[in-house]
Amino acid sequence: MALKMMIATAAAMMLRQMPDMKPVKQSPLVAHAPDDLGMEDAPIEPTWIIAGTPKARVAMHSRSSDDTASTAVWDCTAGEFRWFFDWDETVVILEGEVHVTAEDGTQRTLRTGDIGYFAGGTWATWRIDTYLRKIAFCRKRFPTPVVLAYRLRNMLRGNPATPGRLAA
Structure with a gap:
């Protein structure tokens, strides 16, 4: 285990030295009203549609410099469809309602x-x-090795990640 951590640390240090792997400089604050963002068509995969003709649109609000997080406004007309979540996604409903059935x-x-x-x-x-x-x-x-490294770090700091408590 220690050897794997040493290899992972060395790899991370090497990647930081590569010029095109450095994070893109971005503004420390990105703020927009949802209505000010230009919505673009974002068609739902046709094989996922169960009923109706739902038309979806999206407007990108922001993206982290390391490309691991983003915020967007999304809207959709009536219809029923299956959706695959590639990323963890937290949603706040601004208008309307959706009936969701998880897998x-x-x-x-x-x-x-x-x-x-x-x-x-x-x-x-x-x-x-x-x-x-x-x-x-x-x-x-x-990836799992990164998650395990964060959990180990939190345990060593005495900050176990518990529901309702964010780990630093």
């Missing part, structure tokens, strides 16, 4: 003001009766 059968209706979380690598069925508008906070999942 484990859990059902929930998210309405204006509700917050929902969808784990990366999972499917859910979405049914929108009229219209839905949301903010999506997306985060790429880290």
